[in-house]
Amino acid sequence: MSKIILTLFIFLQSIDAYALSADEIMKKNEEAKKNKNITTKAYLITGGGGKAQREKEFSWWRKLSSDTVHFKTLTRFHKPAEVKDEGVLFLEDKETEILIYLPAYKKVRRVETAQQSGSFMGSEFSYADITSHQREDYNYKLLKEEKCDAFDCYVIESTPKTEDVIEKTGSARGVVWVRKDNFVDVKAEIFDLEKKPWKKLVAKEIKMIDEANKKWMAMDLKMENLKTGRFTNLKFEKVDVTKIIPDSIFKKTSVGFW
Amino acid sequence: MFVLFFILFCSFNAVAIEADLSGKTFIDTYFSTQGVATPPKSFLQQNLSLWLQGDLKFSEKFSARAIYQGDYFDATNSSQAAGYSANTLRSTLREFYWQFKREGFSVREGKQIISWGKSDGLNPTDFLSAKDYTFLNPDDEIRRLAGTVVYTTWTPDSGNSPLTFELVTQFIMPKGKSLIPQERIPTGVVISDADTRPISFDNTEYALKTTYNSSGWDLSFSFFRGFDHQPEFREVSRQSIIILQQYYSRIFATGFDFSKSYPDWVLRLEGAYFHTENPNAQTALSKPSHFDFIVGAEKPLWTNWRLNFQMIMRYFPNFKAASEELDPISRQIAQFNSLLKQYVDKTRPSTSVRLAYEPEASDFSSDVFLIYNFEGADYLLRPQVKYKPIDNLKLTVGSDYYGGDQTKPLGSLKAYNSIYFEAQYYF
Numbered sequence: 001m002s003k004i005i006l007t008l009f010i011f012l013q014s015i016d017a018y019a020l021s022a023d024e025i026m027k028k029n030e031e032a033k034k035n036k037n038i039t040t041k042a043y044l045i046t047g048g049g050g051k052a053q054r055e056k057e058f059s060w061w062r063k064l065s066s067d068t069v070h071f072k073t074l075t076r077f078h079k080p081a082e083v084k085d086e087g088v089l090f091l092e093d094k095e096t097e098i099l100i101y102l103p104a105y106k107k108v109r110r111v112e113t114a115q116q117s118g119s120f121m122g123s124e125f126s127y128a129d130i131t132s133h134q135r136e137d138y139n140y141k142l143l144k145e146e147k148c149d150a151f152d153c154y155v156i157e158s159t160p161k162t163e164d165v166i167e168k169t170g171s172a173r174g175v176v177w178v179r180k181d182n183f184v185d186v187k188a189e190i191f192d193l194e195k196k197p198w199k200k201l202v203a204k205e206i207k208m209i210d211e212a213n214k215k216w217m218a219m220d221l222k223m224e225n226l227k228t229g230r231f232t233n234l235k236f237e238k239v240d241v242t243k244i245i246p247d248s249i250f251k252k253t254s255v256g257f258w
Numbered sequence: 259m260f261v262l263f264f265i266l267f268c269s270f271n272a273v274a275i276e277a278d279l280s281g282k283t284f285i286d287t288y289f290s291t292q293g294v295a296t297p298p299k300s301f302l303q304q305n306l307s308l309w310l311q312g313d314l315k316f317s318e319k320f321s322a323r324a325i326y327q328g329d330y331f332d333a334t335n336s337s338q339a340a341g342y343s344a345n346t347l348r349s350t351l352r353e354f355y356w357q358f359k360r361e362g363f364s365v366r367e368g369k370q371i372i373s374w375g376k377s378d379g380l381n382p383t384d385f386l387s388a389k390d391y392t393f394l395n396p397d398d399e400i401r402r403l404a405g406t407v408v409y410t411t412w413t414p415d416s417g418n419s420p421l422t423f424e425l426v427t428q429f430i431m432p433k434g435k436s437l438i439p440q441e442r443i444p445t446g447v448v449i450s451d452a453d454t455r456p457i458s459f460d461n462t463e464y465a466l467k468t469t470y471n472s473s474g475w476d477l478s479f480s481f482f483r484g485f486d487h488q489p490e491f492r493e494v495s496r497q498s499i500i501i502l503q504q505y506y507s508r509i510f511a512t513g514f515d516f517s518k519s520y521p522d523w524v525l526r527l528e529g530a531y532f533h534t535e536n537p538n539a540q541t542a543l544s545k546p547s548h549f550d551f552i553v554g555a556e557k558p559l560w561t562n563w564r565l566n567f568q569m570i571m572r573y574f575p576n577f578k579a580a581s582e583e584l585d586p587i588s589r590q591i592a593q594f595n596s597l598l599k600q601y602v603d604k605t606r607p608s609t610s611v612r613l614a615y616e617p618e619a620s621d622f623s624s625d626v627f628l629i630y631n632f633e634g635a636d637y638l639l640r641p642q643v644k645y646k647p648i649d650n651l652k653l654t655v656g657s658d659y660y661g662g663d664q665t666k667p668l669g670s671l672k673a674y675n676s677i678y679f680e681a682q683y684y685f
Contacts, residue, residue, distance in 0.1 A: 114522035248417025
């Protein structure tokens with residue numbers, strides 16, 4: 001009898017050893033999406049809340065920095081004509097720097113950290129949503145495991161470690177659903193500073209865009225503002241991970257060259 | 259040059275050209291609130307404009323752009339001094355250039371606008387472009403004029419260095435136009451066309467800018483040898499009438515700009531020293547050498563509000579007031595020039611404030627801009643409201659109000675007090 005109990009104890013211990021912590025899951029989540037170079041065409045389609053639907057078309061370049069942690073991202077808008085050539089440069093580091101090129105003024109303007117929770121080009125995505133969230137900036141807690149659509153998912157709560165992160169993102173809490181099979185997040189709920197539901201993100205058309213390195217990307221992200229009823233779909237097409245993006249395009253002085 | 263390059267490029271390269279055409283049309287009406295408009299025309303200025311922008315992209319590195327600008331406007335009541343009258347049709351290529359870029363290097367050649375400086379609205383280091391202030395528009399950038407330029411940028415280490423160098427050679431400079439109230443033109447004076455200069459080595463403008471980009475801040479130093487692009491007026495004939503010619507004087511300038519972002523605000527500094535043709539203020543007929551300096555801060559306020567506040571200083575180390583000119587006619591011309599070129603006082607401290615309300619999910623936005631000079635208490639107040647009823651249409655209603663001492667630069671523009679309306683459609 002004691003042998004059976006001992007065997008069962010060892011078995012349960014071994015199961016526990018293979019169970020992933022919330023931090024480990026989020027690390028795998030980060031790795032699953034860490035593409036070195038992404039060049040793609042993108043669309044922001046914003047509607048709801050009794051307003052007419054509006055679409056913006058832009059190019060998107062994202063490159064992993066040499067520190068293999070942070071990204072540099074450049075977006076260059078093509079349509080509508082009102083925003084043609086507007087560029088937004090995201091330089092992630094310990095502090096994320098965001099610069100906007102305004103073609104009407106032919107000038108580059110800085111976005112203050114406090115404004116990074118503001119709307120990205122009039123959409124329901126904020127500048128902070130467009131940058132990659134740094135895993136080290138959050139505490140994670142595994143809430144439960146459940147089905148999300150057809151997949152088994154981990155449900156993880158994230159809370160910012162510092163006031164700076166709260167100020168930058170405008171959010172004091174998040175809950176994310178991460179698929180068990182590929183560690184890609186398929187859904188997230190974002191809470192405001194008072195921890196009331198603020199935005200909901202749903203990721204669709206999740207594709208493996210780099211088979212050699214097993215990297216994934218959601219081709220359709222829908223961000224819904226639960227307070228206003230407005231939503232934005234961020235859609236990607238013509239994704240290219242083979243082209244090595246030169247660092248020079250992420251320079252402040254290059255943003256003005258369309 | 260452009261056409262030749264284009265033909266050569268297309269001849270030697272089998273290229274898949276990406277083409278794009280976009281544009282905007284806008285109509286503006288400025289109604290006088292000073293009773294300046296003379297019947298039967300009730301407006302100060304009215305225009306219908308069309309801009310067409312054509313882009314050709316031959317590759318990631320090589321592309322070209324042309325922007326056509328057509329303005330049909332009536333400036334009978336606003337810009338006689340600029341030579342405009344009723345039903346003026348102005349048709350021009352606003353910009354027309356090709357550009358080549360590769361890692362750390364770019365060159366752009368042709369007619370183009372280069373706008374330097376980081377401050378809001380006023381830029382001491384904006385050496386290269388010019389503005390046509392006689393074309394009334396709520397957007398100052400629409401008034402901006404281009405020069406014919408070879409513009410080269412180089413960032414060492416294949417674009418990875420924090421240093422960037424910009425070299426500009428401007429063969430044909432843009433010639434700005436100043437807003438001149440009719441009643442400010444001295445009696446018996448006629449204003450002739452602007453001076454013309456042949457393209458030559460001596461008349462070519464050169465500018466160099468070096469920028470150091472760091473995380474969260476950047477600092478630039480710039481140098482310029484060329485001309486002041488806003489004219490002053492010089493007497494060319496004194497017979498039965500006095501003829502004044504619009505004259506673009508030679509300057510040498512050096513300046514700097516700096517910006518740094520803090521968690522919830524941005525600091526901007528900009529300054530320049532201008533060495534003019536009248537360095538020691540021997541005459542009051544021409545603008546003396548001077549310093550311009552601006553310190554500004556931009557900060558979001560509450561939700562959806564944004565404040566931009568600047569302190570501005572102009573200082574003339576050597577100064578001669580227009581009233582010190584002994585000849586009465588010269589005195590009048592000096593007074594006229596000093597108002598237009600803003601050298602009425604030895605020091606000219608000013609401030610500017612822009613408060614904008616821009617709710618993210620609303621079709622309405624509004625802002626109010628004030629520039630106030632402490633010497634003379636003259637000012638410009640410009641409140642405006644914008645509304646976007648549909649995606650591509652923007653309607654603007656606003657007002658220009660010039661107040662204060664009318665012997666000072668902004669107060670002297672009281673004749674241009676107006677309420678304006680603009681409809682702008684993008685396609």
